[in-house]
Amino acid sequence: MFDKNLRGMIDDVKDGRMDRRAFVKRMIAVGLTAPMANQILAIGGVAMAQSPNPYKPTKRGGGGPLKLLWWQGPTLLNPHFATGTKDQDGSRIFYEPLASWDVDGHLNPILAAEIPSIQNGGLSADAKTVTWKLKPGVKWHDGKPLTADDLVFNWEYASDPATAAVSIETYSGLTVEKIDDLTIRITFKKPTPFWANAFVGAYGCIIPKHLFADYKGGKSREAPNNLKPVGTGPYKFVEFKPGDLIRGEINPDYHMANRPSFDTIEMKGGGDAVSAARAVIQTGEYDFAWNIQVEDEVLLRLEKGGKGKALFAVGGDIEFIAINFTDPNTEVDGERSSIKTKHPILSDPKVRQALALLVDRDSVKKAIYGRAGRTTANYLNGPEEFVSKNTKWEFSVEKASALLEQAGWKLGSDGIREKDGKKLKLLYQTSINGPRQKTQAIVKQACQKAGIDVELKSVVASVFFSSDVANPDTYAHFYADIEMFQIPMTQPDPALHMRRYHSRNIATKENKWQGPNFPRWANKEFDAAIDAADTETDPIKRADLYIKGNDLMWQDNVMIPVMHRLAVEASSNTLRPALSGWANQTDNLQDWYRES
Amino acid sequence: MSQYILRRLMIAIPSLLGISLVLFFVLALAPGDPFSELATNPNVPPEVQAALRAKFGLDDPIYLRYLHWLAAMAQGDWGFSFVSRVDVDTLILQRLPTTLYVVGSSQLLALLIAIPVGVYAATRPYSLFDQLANTFAFIGFSLPTFFTGILFILIFSVKLDWLPFVYSSVPGSGIPWLLEMIRQAIMPVMVLGLFQAASMTRFVRSAMLDVIRLDYVTTARAKGLGQAKVIVKHVMRNAMIPVVTLIALQMPAVFGGAIVTEQIFRIPGIGSLLISSILANDTPVVMAVTFVFACLVVLFNLIADVLYGWLDPRISFR
Numbered sequence: 085m086f087d088k089n090l091r092g093m094i095d096d097v098k099d100g101r102m103d104r105r106a107f108v109k110r111m112i113a114v115g116l117t118a119p120m121a122n123q124i125l126a127i128g129g130v131a132m133a134q135s136p137n138p139y140k141p142t143k144r145g146g147g148g149p150l151k152l153l154w155w156q157g158p159t160l161l162n163p164h165f166a167t168g169t170k171d172q173d174g175s176r177i178f179y180e181p182l183a184s185w186d187v188d189g190h191l192n193p194i195l196a197a198e199i200p201s202i203q204n205g206g207l208s209a210d211a212k213t214v215t216w217k218l219k220p221g222v223k224w225h226d227g228k229p230l231t232a233d234d235l236v237f238n239w240e241y242a243s244d245p246a247t248a249a250v251s252i253e254t255y256s257g258l259t260v261e262k263i264d265d266l267t268i269r270i271t272f273k274k275p276t277p278f279w280a281n282a283f284v285g286a287y288g289c290i291i292p293k294h295l296f297a298d299y300k301g302g303k304s305r306e307a308p309n310n311l312k313p314v315g316t317g318p319y320k321f322v323e324f325k326p327g328d329l330i331r332g333e334i335n336p337d338y339h340m341a342n343r344p345s346f347d348t349i350e351m352k353g354g355g356d357a358v359s360a361a362r363a364v365i366q367t368g369e370y371d372f373a374w375n376i377q378v379e380d381e382v383l384l385r386l387e388k389g390g391k392g393k394a395l396f397a398v399g400g401d402i403e404f405i406a407i408n409f410t411d412p413n414t415e416v417d418g419e420r421s422s423i424k425t426k427h428p429i430l431s432d433p434k435v436r437q438a439l440a441l442l443v444d445r446d447s448v449k450k451a452i453y454g455r456a457g458r459t460t461a462n463y464l465n466g467p468e469e470f471v472s473k474n475t476k477w478e479f480s481v482e483k484a485s486a487l488l489e490q491a492g493w494k495l496g497s498d499g500i501r502e503k504d505g506k507k508l509k510l511l512y513q514t515s516i517n518g519p520r521q522k523t524q525a526i527v528k529q530a531c532q533k534a535g536i537d538v539e540l541k542s543v544v545a546s547v548f549f550s551s552d553v554a555n556p557d558t559y560a561h562f563y564a565d566i567e568m569f570q571i572p573m574t575q576p577d578p579a580l581h582m583r584r585y586h587s588r589n590i591a592t593k594e595n596k597w598q599g600p601n602f603p604r605w606a607n608k609e610f611d612a613a614i615d616a617a618d619t620e621t622d623p624i625k626r627a628d629l630y631i632k633g634n635d636l637m638w639q640d641n642v643m644i645p646v647m648h649r650l651a652v653e654a655s656s657n658t659l660r661p662a663l664s665g666w667a668n669q670t671d672n673l674q675d676w677y678r679e680s
Numbered sequence: 681m682s683q684y685i686l687r688r689l690m691i692a693i694p695s696l697l698g699i700s701l702v703l704f705f706v707l708a709l710a711p712g713d714p715f716s717e718l719a720t721n722p723n724v725p726p727e728v729q730a731a732l733r734a735k736f737g738l739d740d741p742i743y744l745r746y747l748h749w750l751a752a753m754a755q756g757d758w759g760f761s762f763v764s765r766v767d768v769d770t771l772i773l774q775r776l777p778t779t780l781y782v783v784g785s786s787q788l789l790a791l792l793i794a795i796p797v798g799v800y801a802a803t804r805p806y807s808l809f810d811q812l813a814n815t816f817a818f819i820g821f822s823l824p825t826f827f828t829g830i831l832f833i834l835i836f837s838v839k840l841d842w843l844p845f846v847y848s849s850v851p852g853s854g855i856p857w858l859l860e861m862i863r864q865a866i867m868p869v870m871v872l873g874l875f876q877a878a879s880m881t882r883f884v885r886s887a888m889l890d891v892i893r894l895d896y897v898t899t900a901r902a903k904g905l906g907q908a909k910v911i912v913k914h915v916m917r918n919a920m921i922p923v924v925t926l927i928a929l930q931m932p933a934v935f936g937g938a939i940v941t942e943q944i945f946r947i948p949g950i951g952s953l954l955i956s957s958i959l960a961n962d963t964p965v966v967m968a969v970t971f972v973f974a975c976l977v978v979l980f981n982l983i984a985d986v987l988y989g990w991l992d993p994r995i996s997f998r
Contacts, residue, residue, distance in 0.1 A: 153846065159764035159960075167715065167763065248731045250724045305765050325774050326764035327956050328948035329849055350850060354946040354956070359833075363846050367837055370846065546961055550713035551729050557711070598726030 137187055137662035137675040139343070145334050147345035147678050150659075152670075153370040155360040157327040157353010162310045163289035164242050164249035169668050170353075172286040173374065174330050176670040177349060178225070178315035181288030182216055182235075183280070185666040189467060189576050191280055192672065195219055195230065195290065195316060195339075197266075200279075211275040211621040216283065218266040222339045224292050225314045225321065232262040235283060237293035246301035251287040258282060275619045277626050278577040285575060286668045290316070318344035318674040327353050338674070345677035358382065364654040365392035371678075372661055373654040374669050379519070380454025383652075396455055397651040399665030400466035400573030400581070403457075405443065405512075405527070405566050405644040406603045407436055412511070412563045419593035421562050423604055429508065430565060434491040436641035439566070441484040442530040443644050445477065451526065452519045457647040464634040465648040466665075467576045469623075472631045475638045477645075484534045493535070501535040513541040513557075513564040515548040520568060523646060553596045560597040562604070570649060576666040578630045579618065585637065586614050605642045685986065692978045699974045704749060707963050708742045714762040714961045736762055749967070759964040761957070768968040771953060776935070778849060779942075779949035782868050783934045789873030790880050791927070797877075798884025802892060803911060813881060820878025829871045829944040836867060843867050847947040868945045872938055876930075884923055891919040921991050928984035932976035936969075 141147065158174025159167070166172040183199060186192035191199045197217040200206020206215045222230040239260035242249040249255075258272045260282070270282055282288060292314055299307035313321050316339070319332030330351040334344060352370070360373040361383060368391035376383065376394060383394045411425035429435055445459040461477035464470055493501035493508050501508040512527070514520045521542060528538040541564060543557045548569070556563050573581050583589070587606035591599040610633050617629035637643055653669060655661055658679050662672035714736075715729045733739050737748065752759060758768040801810040837845040844864050852860075891897065892915050900914045939951040946952070950969060957965035989995045 157956075159761075160766075165765065245727075245731060248728060248735055250728055252728055253725050305760070310765060323851070325849065325948060326761070326766055326771060327953065328775075331850065350848075352846060352848060352946065354948065354952055355846070355943065359845070359944070362838070367841065367845070369844050544711075546713070546959065547711045550711065550961075551715060551726065551733075552711060552713045555711050595726075596730070598730065600726070 137192070137672055138660075139675050139677060140660075140679070141342055141345045141677050144336070144338065144342050144344070145347050147347060149348045149350060150346035150676065150678075151370045151372075152349070152351040153355075153360045153363055153373040154351055154353050155355050155357050155373070155375070158330060158351065159326045160310065161313045161321075161324055161330070162291065162307070163286070164238075164247070164251045164291065165304075165310070166250060166286070169286070170374075172289075172668050173670045174351060175289055175313065176286065176317070176668060177319050177330065177332050177351065177673060178313035178317045178321050179289035179291060180316050181285055181290065182218075182283040183288075184285055184671040185576060185664050186672055187662055187664045189664065189666050191284065193219075194674075195222060207279065209621075211277050211279065212272050214270045214272075214279045215263070216268050216270070218268075219339055220266055222316055223337055224294075224316055225335060226292075226295075228292065228294055230290075230292075230316055231265045232268045233265075234290055234293045235268045236260050236262050237297065238290050239282070241291070241296060241300050241304075244301050247304045249304070254282050254287040275621050277617075277619075277621050277623065278575075278579055281575065281577075286671065319346075319349045322348075329353065340674055343674045361386055361394075361654045364656060365390045365394070368392065368656060371656045371659045372669075376652045376654045377519075378652070379452065380456055383654075384454075392654055392656045394455070395653045395655050395661070395663060397653070397663045397665035398458075398466065399651055400464070400576075400578075401570055401649045401651070402460075402463060402465055402573070402643075402645055403523075403568070403570040403647040403649050404463065405439075405568045405646060406562075407439070407605075407642060407644070408562050408565050408567075408603060409606075409642075410604045412565060417593070420556075421604065423590055423592055423606075427565070428506075429510070432491050433641070434487045435493070438484040438487040438491075438534065439531075439536075440641050440644045441478065441480050441487070442534055442536070443527055443646060444479040444530055445646060446479065447526055448523050448646060452522050453647050453649065456650050456652045458650070460645050460648040461638060462634050462648075463637050463643045463645055464578050464581065464630060465645075466573065469627045470578050470630045470634075472634045472638070474631070474635050479530070481530060481533045484530075488534060488536075495535050499532075499535060500537045507537060508535065509537040509539065510565040511539045511541060512566050512568070513543060513548075514568040515545040515559075516542045517545065523568065551596075551598065558597065560591045560599075560602050562591070562602050567602075568646065582614055582617075582630055582633050585633075585642065586611050603642050605637075605640065607636055607640060610636045681986075681989075685982070688982050688985070692982070696971075696975060696978060700750070700753075700971055701746065703967060703970050703974070704746045705742060707967055708745065710961075714738075714963070749964075753971075758968050761962050761965045763957070763960045763962045763965075768965055771965060772950065772968065772972070775948055775950050775953050778847075778947060779936075779951065780934065782847075782865055782942075782947055782949060783872065783938055785865065786869045786872035786938075787876060787927075787930065787934055789869060790876035793873070793877040794880035794884050795923075798881045799888055799911065799916060801881070802885045802888030803907075805889065810885075813885075817878045817881045820874055821882075823875075824940075825871050825875050825938070826940045826944060828875070829868075829941055832867045832871055833944070845945060847945045849948050868938075868941050868947060872941050880923075880926070883926060884919075887919040887922050888915060891915050917991070921988065924987055924991060925984045928980050928987065929977075931980045931983075932973055935976055936973045 154170055154173065156170045158170045160171050161175050163172060163175040163179050166175060180194045182196040183191045183193050193199055195218060197219045198204060200214050200216060202209065218230065218232065224230060239255050241247055242251045242255040258270050261269050263269055283290065295309045295314055296307055311324055318335055318338050320335045322331040322333050324330050332349040334347050338344060357377050361376045361378050363369045364373040365386040387393055407430050408421060408427055409431060410421045410423055411427050412421045414425050416422040416424045449457050449459055461475040462472050488501055493503045496502045512524060514524060524540045528540060531538045547555060547557050548559055550558050552558065559567055559569055584600040585605055586601065589599045589601040590604045590606065591597045591602050613629045613633045617626050620626040620629060651665055653663060660677050660679055662675040663669060715732050737745060749759065760767050761771060797813050801813045804810055833845045836843045843866055845867065847864050897910060897915055900910050936950055939955050942949045942951040943955060954966065954969045
C-alpha cells in the first residue's frame with residue numbers, strides 16, 4: 085500500500101501538484117532520508133533539485149587564506165591512487181568529479197551541467213545507461229578545455245588492472261563512450277540501480293587526459309603530474325610536500341560564479357587529533373581540522389570559551405562486535421577459523437543472543453562517544469530509507485544469564501559458566517585505540533556478571549588491518565571468538581556495505597583471507613536478498629531487500645552493533661564549511677566561506 | 681694521516697653493509713602492510729591490494745628484495761615511497777632544511793648554555809652557583825621532551841597566546857616572514873636545547889674538574905698567570921677533548937631530527953618523516969632514513985677521531 089501511495093505522490097510532484105520539498109518532508113515522516121527521497125524522485129522521473137549549499141559571498145576571492153589541519157597529511161595527489169581519505173581530501177582541492185554529495189545527501193552538480201534523471205533523458209528506465217552532460221567552458225588549470233575525451237580516458241585509466249588504481253571497482257562492469265564533446269554515456273553490464281558512482285564523489289575525480297595519457301597502466305607511477313596536479317578545481321596547485329603541506333591559490337577562471345571565496349588554501353599535516361582540535365577550537369591557529377577522534381569530554385572542555393566548535397556529520401559508519409561462526413582453535417588444512425569447522429560455543433544462537441544483550445550501548449555512548457555516536461540495533465544505519473524499523477536492542481544481564489542457562493551453560497564454583505566440563509571463555513580482539521579498549525572493558529565487565537570469562541586482546545592497527553597473509557593477527561584471519569572494529573560507509577548506498585557478507589565472500593586461506601566476509605557467516609536467505617537487490621530497479625523493493633538483509637543479520641546476531649559513529653570535525657566559529665556525512669570533508673570545498 | 685683516513689673508510693664499508701643487512705631484514709620481518717588502509721574500504725577490491733603488493737615487489741623473497749635494494753642503492757637509486765610514490769631522496773631533501781634549522785639551533789643553544797655554565801661551575805665547585813646549575817641540570821634531563829613540549833604549549837600558546845604551536849613551513853620572504861620563522865621555532869628549540877644543555881653542562885663541568893686539579897695547571901698559576909688566562913688557555917683546551925667527541929657524535933642527530941619534538945610541534949623534519957613512515961609501514965623510506973643515519977654515525981666517528989689528533993698532538997694515527 086505504501087508502494088502505491090508513493091507512486092501517486094511521485095506523479096503529484098511530476099505534475100506540480102505537490103512541491104518536492106513537501107514530498108521530501110513526507111518521506112522523512114515515514115522514515116526515509118532526504119537523499120533516498122531524492123533518488124526515488126530521480127528514478128521516478130523527477131529531476132533532482134539543484135540545491136547548492138547556502139553561499140553568501142557575492143564575489144570571487146577576498147576571503148583571505150583558508151588554513152586546514154589534517155593530522156594525517158596527504159601523501160599523494162592522484163585521486164586514482166588515494167590510499168586513504170586523507171589523500172582523497174588533498175586531491176579534491178585541485179580535482180573535481182561530475183557531481184558530489186552535498187549536505188543533505190543530494191547530488192550537487194560540479195562539472196556536470198545537470199544531474200541525470202529520467203525526465204531529462206539522462207537515465208534509462210531499465211537502469212542500464214546514464215548520460216552525463218558536461219558544463220560547457222570548463223578549463224583545466226593549464227587552459228586546455230575539459231571534454232568528454234577526458235572522461236573516457238579516466239575510465240580507461242582506472243579500469244586497467246595494470247594501473248593498480250584504487251578506483252578500479254568504481255569503473256569496472258561498465259563502459260564509457262563519447263557522444264559528443266560534452267556528452268558521455270555510461271553503459272552498465274547489469275541493471276545498476278545505484279548509478280551515481282562512476283565520476284561521482286571521491287573516487288569520481290577526473291584527471292586530464294593530455295597530461296596522463298602516456299602514463300596509463302604499468303607506467304602510472306612515473307607521471308610527473310602525480311605530484312603536480314592540474315585539475316579543474318577551485319584552487320590551483322602551488323606546492324606539495326608529502327605528509328606535511330599542500331598549498332594552493334585561487335583559480336581565477338573557476339567555473340562557478342563568485343567561487344571560491346578564499347584567496348589561498350593551505351592543508352597542513354602531521355601531529356595528533358587532540359592537538360589538532362586544540363589548534364582550531366582553543367587557540368584558533370587554524371580554521372578547520374579533520375577527523376577529530378577525540379573523546380567528547382575533551383571536546384566539550386576545549387569548546388568552553390574557545391574560538392571554534394566541533395561539528396558532527398551523520399553518515400553510516402558502524403562500530404560493531406563481529407561473531408566468529410567458525411572454530412578459531414582447530415586447525416584444518418593449515419587454517420584456523422576454517423569454514424569446515426563450527427564454533428563450539430558461538431554456533432549456538434542462544435549464546436550469541438546473550439552476548440548481544442551484554443553490550444551496554446548506552447554506557448558506551450555516555451562514557452566514550454558522546455555526541456559523536458548514536459546507539460543502534462542495526463548494522464545498516466543509513467541512508468534513512470534503508471534503515472530497518474523492525475529491530476531493537478536492550479542491555480540485560482538477567483536475560484542474558486537466563487538464555488545461557490537455557491543453553492545448558494551452568495554457573496561453576498568460580499563464577500564462570502561451564503557445560504560438559506568446558507568453561508565459557510571467549511577471546512575478544514580489536515585494534516589498539518583508546519575508545520576501543522574502553523569499550524572492551526565495559527563489555528568484559530557485563531560478561532563477567534553473566535558468567536562469561538572474556539579474555540581481551542588488542543593488536544596494533546597497522547597489523548590488525550593488514551592484508552599480510554602470513555600474519556595471524558589480522559581482522560580477516562579472525563583467530564579469535566569475537567572482534568571489534570569500524571567499517572565506514574563511503575557512499576549513500578548500501579550495496580557495497582552489505583555485499584561483504586554474501587557467503588561467496590567468506591575469508592579463507594584459499595582466497596588469502598581477502599574475502600570480506602570475515603565472520604564467515606553463510607545464510608542462503610541473505611545471499612538471495614543481496615543478489616536480488618543488486619539488480620532491482622524499483623527503489624522501494626530494493627530498499628526492502630537491504631532491510632531484510634539487515635534484519636537477517638540482526639536475527640542471527642552476526643554483528644552486535646556497538647555504535648553508529650558520526651564524523652567529527654573542528655571548525656572555527658566564523659568558518660562556514662559545507663560538510664556531509666556522505667562525502668569527504670573537502671568534497672564541497674568550493675562552497676566554503678567565512679562569515680564576516 | 682691520509683692513509684689512516686683511507687683505512688678507516690675501507691673498514692666502514694663492510695660495517696655499513698652489515699648494518700644495511702640487519703636493518704633490511706628486521707624491517708622485512710616486522711609485521712604490517714603499507715596498504716592496510718585499503719583493507720576495510722569496501723570500495724577497493726582486495727585484488728587492488730594484491731596487485732600493488734606484486735607491483736612493488738613485496739611478495740618476492742626477502743633476500744631477493746635485499747639484493748634489488750642494494751644494487752639500486754649502489755647506483756644512487758634510493759627507491760620510492762610506497763605511500764606517496766615519491767622518490768625517497770626527494771622526500772628526505774625536502775625535510776632536511778627544517779631539521780637542520782631546528783635541531784641545529786637547539787644544539788647551538790645547548791652549547792651556548794652548557795660551556796659557560798659548566799666552566800664557571802667547575803671553577804667554583806660546590807658554590808651556590810654550582811649547586812643551582814646542578815639542580816637545573818638534573819631537572820632538565822629528568823624531564824622528557826614530550827612533557828616539556830606539552831607544558832610549553834599549554835603555557836605559551838594556550839594560556840598566554842604568545843607563540844604558535846603548529847610549525848608552518850610555508851615559504852616566503854621579507855622581514856615579517858623571517859620573524860615568524862624565528863617565532864615559531866622558539867618553543868621547539870627551547871625544548872630540545874634545554875634538554876641537551878642539561879646533560880652537556882654536567883659533562884663540561886666534570887671534564888673541567890678532571891683537568892683543573894692537574895699539576896700543570898698549578899704550575900701555570902705559580903708562573904703568575906691570571907685566572908682567566910689559566911682557565912681559557914690551559915684548562916679548557918684540554919678539557920674540551922671529550923666534549924668535542926660528544927658533540928661530534930651528536931651531529932648525526934642534527935640530521936636525524938628529533939622524533940618526539942617534531943611530532944608535538946608538527947615540524948616537517950626527518951624525525952616526523954621517519955615516524956610517519958614507520959606507522960605506515962613505508963619500508964623504503966624507513967630503510968633510507970635509518971641507513972643514512974648509520975652512515976652519518978660512522979662518518980662522524982671518524983671525524984671525531986681525526987679531530988682528537990688535531991686537538992691533542994700526543995695522539996698519533998697508526
